[in-house]
Amino acid sequence: xxKKILIVIESLxxxxxxxxxxxxxxxxxxxxxxxxxxxxxxxGKYVDEVKSDVxxxxxxxxxxxMSVWGKLGYVLKYxxxxxxxxxxxxxxxxxxxxxxVEVAFCEGxxxxxxxxxxxxxxxxxxxxxxxxxxxxxxxxQSIYKSVEEETASYNEFNNIITVSKTVExxxxxxxGQKGKVFTIYNPIDVADIRxxxxxxxxxxxxxxLNLVTVGRLVPQKGYDILLRVxxxxxxxxxxxxxxxxxxxxxxxxxxxxxxxxxLHDYVELIGFKKNPYPYIARSDLFVCSSRSEGYSLVIAExxxxxxxxxxTYCSGPNELLEDGKYGMLVKNSEDGSCxxxxxxxxxxxxxxxxxxxxxxxxRGNHFSLAKxxxxxxxxxx
Numbered sequence: 001x002x003k004k005i006l007i008v009i010e011s012l013x014x015x016x017x018x019x020x021x022x023x024x025x026x027x028x029x030x031x032x033x034x035x036x037x038x039x040x041x042x043x044g045k046y047v048d049e050v051k052s053d054v055x056x057x058x059x060x061x062x063x064x065x066m067s068v069w070g071k072l073g074y075v076l077k078y079x080x081x082x083x084x085x086x087x088x089x090x091x092x093x094x095x096x097x098x099x100x101v102e103v104a105f106c107e108g109x110x111x112x113x114x115x116x117x118x119x120x121x122x123x124x125x126x127x128x129x130x131x132x133x134x135x136x137x138x139x140x141q142s143i144y145k146s147v148e149e150e151t152a153s154y155n156e157f158n159n160i161i162t163v164s165k166t167v168e169x170x171x172x173x174x175x176g177q178k179g180k181v182f183t184i185y186n187p188i189d190v191a192d193i194r195x196x197x198x199x200x201x202x203x204x205x206x207x208x209l210n211l212v213t214v215g216r217l218v219p220q221k222g223y224d225i226l227l228r229v230x231x232x233x234x235x236x237x238x239x240x241x242x243x244x245x246x247x248x249x250x251x252x253x254x255x256x257x258x259x260x261x262x263l264h265d266y267v268e269l270i271g272f273k274k275n276p277y278p279y280i281a282r283s284d285l286f287v288c289s290s291r292s293e294g295y296s297l298v299i300a301e302x303x304x305x306x307x308x309x310x311x312t313y314c315s316g317p318n319e320l321l322e323d324g325k326y327g328m329l330v331k332n333s334e335d336g337s338c339x340x341x342x343x344x345x346x347x348x349x350x351x352x353x354x355x356x357x358x359x360x361x362x363r364g365n366h367f368s369l370a371k372x373x374x375x376x377x378x379x380x381x
Contacts, residue, residue, distance in 0.1 A: 012044030217248030308356035
């Protein structure tokens with residue numbers, strides 16, 4: 001008899017955790033596991049992909065094609081779920097029942113809600129994708145009033161999975177939970193990434209260094225810092241082109257900065273791409289400017305494609321790059337001075353860049369999808 005797995009996530013937007021989830025459900029053994037993905041909001045870039053693999057049940061339906069009355073019902077249900085009802089009622093009224101394993105696949109709302117599950121037979125798992133010590137966003141967004149309240153939610157889970165050892169250690173430091181916190185690295189579909197990286201796209205600029213970064217346009221990713229570094233590099237006469245793939249709340253702010261500083265020849269905001277791999281594969285260097293990370297799936301994907309990486313020092317990147325062995329790590333600072341110096345060096349020193357390219361290709365061969373999926377299936381079983 002197949003084990004019933006419920007995975008709850010707020011939406012299937014274009015973030016790293018959502019991409020990890022699509023890889024997980026694509027490769028999990030369907031003969032052993034009957035998986036249901038429940039989203040709170042029926043939206044995101046990966047909805048169709050998830051629907052094609054497993055049972056998909058949104059709590060709040062997408063209102064785009066609803067009647068006026070349907071849209072009013074959507075607003076009412078949204079307020080019930082997010083504002084008016086206590087968490088235990090949200091679970092009892094709207095979340096699928098009778099599963100053997102219940103997984104809160106991201107921090108914040110779904111973790112708080114699943115902590116109120118009354119399914120006594122289910123194994124409960126919380127999945128942590130960011131370093132909550134340095135990026136305590138659930139408290140910043142008032143999902144929890146205090147670290148004590150957040151800790152009380154995690155007390156209700158049997159296991160807590162983190163995506164890197166650094167995140168694991170930080171989590172234990174803040175929330176305790178020793179004995180039930182451990183790391184499972186994100187599953188990476190190496191073969192699929194390399195095949196999709198061969199897709200044709202428009203020719204890249206010749207005679208300049210092509211830089212690329214991929215991520216949501218949110219403060220955590222540090223793109224405001226990166227654009228200040230780009231401005232300084234431009235002013236000092238360096239030739240390059242940076243492509244930023246992603247969408248998010250800071251788009252207008254970043255676009256305005258590019259316009260105000262005449263950076264349109266140096267930076268291009270590409271938007272979200274379901275297949276970002278051709279852009280990465282045709283670039284000379286991948287840049288991560290994040291203020292904080294949990295794992296950085298896109299750095300792993302760049303390494304799989306053999307693209308050298310420069311990253312600010314934070315959880316995930318420091319492990320993926322083994323403290324600078326497989327890519328350049330620079331100090332994480334708000335003024336971007338260390339990122340500037342690292343980029344200046346790699347733009348001007350082709351020998352250094354070639355060395356990092358060789359080491360990136362070496363590191364990219366270390367990822368094992370089968371090993372990680374085995375760890376995940378053992379967890380569920």
